[in-house]
Amino acid sequence: MQTFQGAILGIETSCDETAVAVLEGNGGILANVLDSQIDVHVSYGGVVPELASRRHMERLEHLTQEALKQAQIPLSQLQGIAVTNGPGLVGALIVGVNFAKALAYASGVSLVTVNHLEGHLASAWLADPGFTFPALVLIASGGHTHLALVSEPGTYQFIGWTIDDAAGEAFDKGAKMLGLPYPGGPAIDRLAQKGSARAVSFPRPNLHSQDLQFSFSGLKTSLLYYLRDVQKTGHTKVGVEDLAASYQEAIVDVLCEKLLQGARQSLVRSVAVVGGVAANSRLREKLTERARTQGISVVLPPRSLCTDNAAMIAAAGVEKLRRKEFASWDVEVFSTLQWKTLLKKRADHAGVGTV
16 A cells, blocks of 8 residues: 555534644654633533534634644645534534645645545554454444444445444433433443443344344333333332443443444454444443454444544544545535435445445
């Protein structure tokens, strides 16, 4: 593979994190800065798209200056700018893409656009340059749960996906039902460490099916009904810590089983989990244990590379620059809904099991 020389600027604004990074062509992170919007959205219990877009507009230029300063590289010496153009919140994406276009045009630097999911995939080999291919990578976040068979950086095929809710959504909505603060996934993780995962036997949808599809809507409904019945009777021997641990264990069991099942079916010996859910401590622990018994190597990026960040966008952008897949000035953004619709059309055309 041709070696990419120089540094690349990455920009990520697909949801509620404003992030900018500078990456060396060999994968070294020179700067990785992020502005979290948790304080903006916490009172609403979730991300408010208009507020997210406004915050991106307020912070993006400052973060770019800060990243370049940390990297000690002037804008004119960059070899490229990579920006997320979807899937995500359209308003938030527009802010990042238009800013990147203006920056690239003014500086004469090449521009590439990156699919947000490709960015998450790239975090696996960004975290471990020795990551072996082919590999099966689980993307698990608030909006996505996909299994990608990756033959080499930038070349992949989706072989599994959720038929309803994403794993991160199941964590967040489950936390809301339990009265936990936003963001829900980390809140469940912290609380579950004090509880028993065997306290309540929640369902594991599609756990033993032969396909690689995920489903979490039934699990959420099970928790809802359990809490409803407790409220009706007014009696329960199960504390909220046990509920959190049991609910989390159900999600983790499904994710681990499907990933390792996919690895066996695909005849690969290397797996990774990327995306916000990859930061879950129980998932990291259980997958490491199970994979070891099956002789499968596991890459789990550091938590700083699990949640949305610009370093992963820059890493995916490096592959685009190597292939000279430059973006045009009229490149557009695409929403999560548009992306899911496209995936479904591809799946219907190719047959179940391939996207």
